[in-house]
Amino acid sequence: MRLTFPHMGLLSIPVETLINGLGHEAVVAPPTNKRTFELGAQFSPEAACLPFKVNLGNFIEALEQGAEGILAAGGTGPCRFGYYAQIQQQILHDLGYKFQLLLLDPPKGRTRELYRALKILLKYRRPDQVVRLVNLAWRKAQWLDRGNKLFRYFLPRSKDQGAAGRCYEEFLAKVRREPLSGQLPLHYRDLSTKLETLATGSSAETILRVKIIGEIYMVLEPRVNFHLETVLGRMGVEVVRPLSISQWVEEHLLGVFFPGHKQRTILLSEPFLPSFVGGHGRETIAELVDAGVNRLDGVIQVLPFTCMPEIVAQSITPEVSKVYGIPVLTLVIDEHSGEVGMMTRLEAFVDLMRRKKAMMREVSN
Amino acid sequence: MNRNELFFGVDVGSVSTNLVAMEPTGQVVKKVYLRTEGNPVAAVQKIFTQLGREFAKAKVLGVGVTGSGRQLIGAILGADVVKNEITAHGVAALQAEPKVRTVVEIGGQDSKIIILRDGVAVDFGMNTVCAAGTGSFLDQQANRLNLPVSELGTLALRARHPVRIAGRCSVFAESEMIHKQQMGHRLEDIVAGLCAALVRNYLNNVAKGKEIQPPVLFQGGVAANAGIKKAFEDELGFPVIVPQYYDVMGAWGAALIAREEQVNYQKTSFRGLKFCEEEIKISSFECPDCANRCEVITVMVAGAKISGWGDRCGKWQRINTEATG
Numbered sequence: 001m002r003l004t005f006p007h008m009g010l011l012s013i014p015v016e017t018l019i020n021g022l023g024h025e026a027v028v029a030p031p032t033n034k035r036t037f038e039l040g041a042q043f044s045p046e047a048a049c050l051p052f053k054v055n056l057g058n059f060i061e062a063l064e065q066g067a068e069g070i071l072a073a074g075g076t077g078p079c080r081f082g083y084y085a086q087i088q089q090q091i092l093h094d095l096g097y098k099f100q101l102l103l104l105d106p107p108k109g110r111t112r113e114l115y116r117a118l119k120i121l122l123k124y125r126r127p128d129q130v131v132r133l134v135n136l137a138w139r140k141a142q143w144l145d146r147g148n149k150l151f152r153y154f155l156p157r158s159k160d161q162g163a164a165g166r167c168y169e170e171f172l173a174k175v176r177r178e179p180l181s182g183q184l185p186l187h188y189r190d191l192s193t194k195l196e197t198l199a200t201g202s203s204a205e206t207i208l209r210v211k212i213i214g215e216i217y218m219v220l221e222p223r224v225n226f227h228l229e230t231v232l233g234r235m236g237v238e239v240v241r242p243l244s245i246s247q248w249v250e251e252h253l254l255g256v257f258f259p260g261h262k263q264r265t266i267l268l269s270e271p272f273l274p275s276f277v278g279g280h281g282r283e284t285i286a287e288l289v290d291a292g293v294n295r296l297d298g299v300i301q302v303l304p305f306t307c308m309p310e311i312v313a314q315s316i317t318p319e320v321s322k323v324y325g326i327p328v329l330t331l332v333i334d335e336h337s338g339e340v341g342m343m344t345r346l347e348a349f350v351d352l353m354r355r356k357k358a359m360m361r362e363v364s365n
Numbered sequence: 366m367n368r369n370e371l372f373f374g375v376d377v378g379s380v381s382t383n384l385v386a387m388e389p390t391g392q393v394v395k396k397v398y399l400r401t402e403g404n405p406v407a408a409v410q411k412i413f414t415q416l417g418r419e420f421a422k423a424k425v426l427g428v429g430v431t432g433s434g435r436q437l438i439g440a441i442l443g444a445d446v447v448k449n450e451i452t453a454h455g456v457a458a459l460q461a462e463p464k465v466r467t468v469v470e471i472g473g474q475d476s477k478i479i480i481l482r483d484g485v486a487v488d489f490g491m492n493t494v495c496a497a498g499t500g501s502f503l504d505q506q507a508n509r510l511n512l513p514v515s516e517l518g519t520l521a522l523r524a525r526h527p528v529r530i531a532g533r534c535s536v537f538a539e540s541e542m543i544h545k546q547q548m549g550h551r552l553e554d555i556v557a558g559l560c561a562a563l564v565r566n567y568l569n570n571v572a573k574g575k576e577i578q579p580p581v582l583f584q585g586g587v588a589a590n591a592g593i594k595k596a597f598e599d600e601l602g603f604p605v606i607v608p609q610y611y612d613v614m615g616a617w618g619a620a621l622i623a624r625e626e627q628v629n630y631q632k633t634s635f636r637g638l639k640f641c642e643e644e645i646k647i648s649s650f651e652c653p654d655c656a657n658r659c660e661v662i663t664v665m666v667a668g669a670k671i672s673g674w675g676d677r678c679g680k681w682q683r684i685n686t687e688a689t690g
Contacts, residue, residue: 031656162679223657227677318574327488340433341475345491348451352486359485 001100001120002027004062005071006055009220010144011245013176014137019071021133023124029062032223036061041335043091049080050304050334051217054224056088063097071121074105074113078278079309106252138249139181143188145244147171150188152241154195155233156207165230167194208353211240211291213284214302215310218333219243225302225333226342232300235350240296242287243280272316279309285316292324297353299326305334327352371423373635374620375409375442376450376613377401377434380473380500381586382408385616386420389624391460395419396613398586405434406441410641417638427627428635429453429619433474440664440672441645443636446623453618455479455486458582460621461608466578469597469605470614471567471587473500478572492571500587502535506542506559510552514590517556521592524557531562538562560592564600581605584614643667652676 003019004027005012012028019026030036032054040057059070070089075082089101102117122130151168158164171191178184210232218225220243229239251261268286276282284301291299301317303310314330321328329349331342371394374385382405386395397415401408429446430439431453439447450472458468459481468479476499480488492499507514521527528550530541538559545555568577581601587593588611597605610617646665651658661681663673673681 033656034658230677315574321488341491344433344449344451347449348489351449351452352489356485356487 001025001069002067003069003071003102004029004059004065004067006058007032007221007223008217009222009245010141010148010172011220013144013172014141014245015071016176017140018133018137021125021136022121022130024069024121027062027065027067029058029065032058032221037335043095045087047306048084048087049306050224051081051215052084052088053335054221055084056091059088059092060095060097063092063099067099069100069102069120071102071104071117074103076106077276081279136179136181138246139184140175140178141246141249143184144172144175145246147175147188147191148244149241150192150195152229152233152239154199155230156236156238157200158195158198159200160198161234164195164198167191167198206236208237208297208350208357209240210237210298210300210353211242211287211296212300212302213243213287213291214280214300214313214331215304215307216243216248216280218302218304220245225331226337226339228300228302228331228346231343231346232350235346237350240291242290243283272320273313277309277312279307281309281313284310284313285320288317288320288326288328289324292320292326296326297357298349299328300349301328301330303330303332305332327356369422369424370426371420372426372620372623373428374453374616374618374623375412375428375430375432375438375444376453376615376619377405377409377430377432377438378450378473378615379433379475380504381612382412382432382434383613383616384409384412384416385610385613385620386416386423387617387620387624389426391621391624393610393613393617396610396616398612401434405438406645406647409438409442410645413638414641417641421638425633425635427620427623427630427633429621429623431615431619436674437647437662437664441636441640441666443634444623445630445633445635446619446626448619448622450615450618451477451479451489451491452486453615453622454584455481455489455618456621456625457610457614457618458584458608459484460617461610461614462580462582462606465580465582467575467581469567469572469577469581469583470585471499471583471593472585472615475499476567476571476585478575478577480575488575490571490573490575500585502538503559503563503587503590505535506539509539510556517560518589518591518593520553521557521560521590522595524551524553526554527557527561528554529561530555530558557592557596560590560596561599563593564596568600577601579603583607584611586612588612640666649675652681654680 002025005015007029016026016028036054036057039060040053044053044056072085074085085101085103102120103113104117105114155161155164171187174187212219232239250258265283265286268289269282273282273285288299317328370389372387376383380401382399382401384397385393387393397412399408399412428442428444429448430444431448431450435447454468454470458465463484466481470477475492477489477491479486503517504514507517528545530538542555583594583605588607594605594607643666649660649662652661657677659676661675664671
C-alpha cells in the first residue's frame with residue numbers, strides 16, 4: 001500500500017525506512033510549508049491545536065501525491081491528540097478522499113484496532129525480517145537524535161554556521177539512505193569530525209545554555225516553531241532538549257525496559273504538580289525543575305494555542321521559576337503567529353540572560 | 366554644554382517613529398516624536414531632515430535602532446546597534462529610575478511588562494495572540510468618538526460613574542461602547558470605563574503571573590493618557606511613575622545601548638544625513654527554491670543593493686554581500 005504519515009521533526013526518516021522495508025511504499029508529504037498551514041487551517045475546527053491542523057495539511061498534500069493509506073498514532077490520555085486521527089479521517093472523507101486509516105493506538109486502549117493495523121502493515125514480511133527492520137529504524141532514530149544533539153552543541157560554537165548547517169543536512173541525508181544499521185555510527189563520527197574542525201575555541205562563558213520544553217510536536221518540528229533551535233544556535237545559545245523521537249519511544253513504547261524516564265518525571269515534578277495532566281504537562285514541569293537544579297541560563301516553553309496540558313504547566317512555571325531563579329519564556333504558537341514577534345521575544349530573552357550572566361560574573365569577581 | 370558629540374537612538378514603531386539625540390553622559394538633548402503613518406522610511410527621513418540643520422556640526426559617535434522596523438531602518442541608516450524594543454525599554458527605564466522594579470509599556474500595537482530586580486531584567490511578557498488594549502485601539506475609539514486621542518485621558522478623569530466595559534476583545538469592546546452610548550451613558554463615564562477595561566485586560570493578559578512591585582514605570586505613547594494612569598493606580602493600589610521621556614523611552618534605550626556597546630564597534634557605521642535625499646526602494650519576493658518559501662527582502666539605495674534578509678538558508682544574504690562587496 002502507498003502509505004503516508006504525519007511529519008514531526010526527524011520522524012519521517014525512520015518511518016520511511018520502516019514502511020518501505022515492510023514492502024509498502026512510503027509517500028512522504030512535502031515538508032510542512034505555507035500551503036500545508038493554509039490547507040490545514042481551512043479544513044480544521046478553529047479551536048483545534050496547531051499540530052492537528054498541520055498534520056491534516058500533511059495528509060492532504062500526501063493524498064494528492066497518491067497515498068492510499070494513512071499511518072497515525074492514537075492516545076488515551078486527557079490530551080485531545082487521542083481522537084485526532086478519527087476526526088481527521090472524518091474531515092478527509094467529507095472532502096472526498098479515499099484512503100485507509102491504520103491507527104496505532106497504544107495497547108492501553110482497545111487492542112482490536114491496533115491488531116488490524118499491524119496485520120495489514122506486517123503482511124509482506126516474516127517475523128525475523130520485521131525484527132531486523134524495526135531494529136534498523138530504531139537505530140536510525142537513535143543516531144539521528146545523537147547527531148542532532150551534537151549539532152545543537154556545535155552550532156553556537158561554529159566559525160561558519162552555514163557550513164555547520166550543511167554538514168548536518170548531509171548527515172541527515174546519509175542516515176536516510178543507509179540500509180545497514182552498523183554503518184550509522186560511522187556517519188555520526190563523520191559529522192562529529194567535521195563539526196569539530198568548524199568549532200572556534202570560544203570560551204564557555206559566552207555560550208548560553210537554554211532548555212526547550214513543552215508540547216512535543218511544537219518542540220520537535222522546526223517548521224512550526226520558526227526554526228527555534230537554529231535561530232537560538234545562531235545567537236550563541238546551546239539548546240538543551242530532553243524531548244526527542246527516541247526518548248518518546250523509550251518512555252511510551254518501551255517503558256518496561258526504560259522505567260527511568262517516568263520515575264524521573266514523577267520525582268522532579270512531584271513538589272509542584274503531583275498529578276498527571278495529560279500530554280507532556282508533567283514532563284514540562286519536571287524538566288524545568290531539572291534546568292533550575294542544574295543552573296541552566298534559561299528555559300523556553302513552546303506550546304500550541306489552546307493546548308490544555310501545557311496551559312496547566314504554564315500556570316505553574318512562574319512558581320518554579322521563582323524557586324530556582326531561572327528565567328522562563330513561554331511561546332504560544334498558532335497559524336496566526338508572526339515570525340517578527342517571535343524574533344523580538346527570543347532576542348529579548350537572550351539579552352536578558354546575557355545581562356544577568358554578566359552581572360552574576362561581576363558579583364562573583 | 367558640549368553638543369559636539371552625540372549618540373542617536375531611533376525607535377521605529379507601528380504608530381510612531383521617535384528619535385533621541387543623546388550626549389555621551391546619557392542626557393537627552395533632543396527628542397522627536399512623529400507618527401509613522403505606514404511609511405517608516407519617509408518618517409525617518411523627515412526626522413533627520415529636521416535634525417540636519419540643528420546638528421550639522423555634531424560628531425556622531427554611534428546610532429542604535431529599535432522597534433518593529435529596526436532591521437529596515439538599521440540597514441538604511443547604517444546603525445551600529447539594532448536591538449529589540451524590550452531590551453531598549455528596560456535599559457532606558459533603568460537610566461530614568463535605577464531602582465525600578467516593574468516597567469509597564471503600552472505602545473501602538475503591543476504592550477509589554479518588564480520585571481527588574483536589583484538593576485537587571487529577570488522576566489518580561491508581551492501580548493501574544495491579541496492586540497486589544499494597545500494604543501492603536503485607543504486611537505480608533507477616539508476617532509470614532511470624534512475626539513483627539515490626547516483628550517481621552519483628561520475626559521476620563523472627569524468621570525463620576527465609570528461604566529463597565531468588557532475589554533477582552535477590541536471588537537466586542539467597541540460594540541459594548543456603542544451600546545452604552547445608546548443607553549444614554551455620559552461620554553466621560555464611557556471613556557473612563559474604556560481605560561479601566563484596557564488596564565484590566567493588560568493585567569490579566571500581559572502581566573498574568575508576573576509580580577508587579579513598585580516602583581512601577583509607565584511608558585510608551587499611551588502613558589500620556591492620564592485616564593489609563595489613574596486606572597492603573599486604582600487597580601494596583603500604589604502610584605505609577607510616568608518618566609519625563611515616557612514617549613521616547615525605546616529610542617533613548619537604543620541610544621544608551623549604542624553607547625554601552627561602543628567598545629565593540631569603535632567607529633560608527635552611520636551613513637550620515639545624506640540618506641534623507643536618497644531614493645530608497647524596498648522589494649520583496651517569495652523564494653521558490655525550497656519548501657521554506659521565505660519572504661526575501663531587498664533594500665536598494667540609489668539603485669544599489671545595500672542589504673537584504675528574510676532567507677533562512679542565507680543564500681540571498683550571501684548574494685547581497687557579494688553585490689555590495
